[in-house]
Amino acid sequence: MYIDVIGVDGSKQFGCNLCSMLLGKSVLLDAGSASMLSAQQQQKVEMVLLTHAHLDHVLELGFMIDATVTIRDEPLRVMGSKACLEIIQKHYMNDLIWPDFSHIKTSSGPALVYENIEDRKWFELPGGITAWAEPVCHGSGARGFLFRSNTGSILHTGDTGPTYSIWKKASEMDDLKMVIAEISFPDQKTDVAIASNHLTPSLLEKELEKLNKPDVPVYAFHLKPWERHEIEKDVARRFSDRIVILRRGDRLEF
Ligand SMILES: [Zn+2]
Ligand SMILES: [Zn+2]
Numbered sequence: 728m729y730i731d732v733i734g735v736d737g738s739k740q741f742g743c744n745l746c747s748m749l750l751g752k753s754v755l756l757d758a759g760s761a762s763m764l765s766a767q768q769q770q771k772v773e774m775v776l777l778t779h780a781h782l783d784h785v786l787e788l789g790f791m792i793d794a795t796v797t798i799r800d801e802p803l804r805v806m807g808s809k810a811c812l813e814i815i816q817k818h819y820m821n822d823l824i825w826p827d828f829s830h831i832k833t834s835s836g837p838a839l840v841y842e843n844i845e846d847r848k849w850f851e852l853p854g855g856i857t858a859w860a861e862p863v864c865h866g867s868g869a870r871g872f873l874f875r876s877n878t879g880s881i882l883h884t885g886d887t888g889p890t891y892s893i894w895k896k897a898s899e900m901d902d903l904k905m906v907i908a909e910i911s912f913p914d915q916k917t918d919v920a921i922a923s924n925h926l927t928p929s930l931l932e933k934e935l936e937k938l939n940k941p942d943v944p945v946y947a948f949h950l951k952p953w954e955r956h957e958i959e960k961d962v963a964r965r966f967s968d969r970i971v972i973l974r975r976g977d978r979l980e981f
Contacts, residue, residue, distance in 0.1 A: 731749040759784050777811050806843075859875075873896060911923070
């Protein structure tokens with residue numbers, strides 16, 4: 728199995744792409760940059776799996792369903808925590824900000840269906856992956872995920888401040904191949920990171936002490952674009968080569 732990185736930036740500026748990663752061809756993890764996919768790629772996405780309802784993770788969900796509603800054979804499945812999906816239905820796809828596509832009928836049923844995640848239980852995703860959702864410390868119904876294919880598993884923290892249970896669960900995985908973890912701010916902005924439930928390189932270093940796998944590689948995403956330079960310096964100083972900062976176009980195999 729593989730992950731294609733579509734966008735990894737933690738905010739929007741010229742030349743930046745908000746969070747979206749493709750798990751194989753059928754699952755899009757977060758929809759911040761869904762429109763960066765070609766129409767053909769978007770059509771093949773069966774499910775959008777959301778970490779949480781913040782705008783940088785859901786922004787282009789509305790454009791994606793708009794662009795593919797007439798060419799889909801099946802409804803687009805939008806999966807997230809109950810709280811996350813309620814926020815989207817109430818404040819985004821509500822017939823005010825954007826059409827409620829779950830009420831738009833096509834020849835194959837509704838254009839879009841919402842599916843609540845059950846926390847802390849393995850569930851099947853299209854394309855032969857299983858997933859585990861774990862609440863993390865970020866608000867807006869935020870979840871991190873473990874993904875498992877028949878060759879290994881990975882941890883994706885989603886957006887989170889310091890947390891515990893997801894590291895405990897990842898520590899139980901004998902076949903953990905990598906960690907994809909957020910870093911949003913540099914060490915000198917630790918107060919902002921804590922206040923907004925995000926991580927800095929130094930906070931991530933402490934989080935990784937909760938994971939009993941010192942050799943598993945770590946890939947960082949969600950850097951605030953205007954802090955990238957400072958974060959890169961902190962990462963180089965603290966981690967030597969254990970942490971790689973992800974870029975659009977990267978492919979991770981697991
Ligand atoms: Zn967030
Ligand atoms: Zn975010």
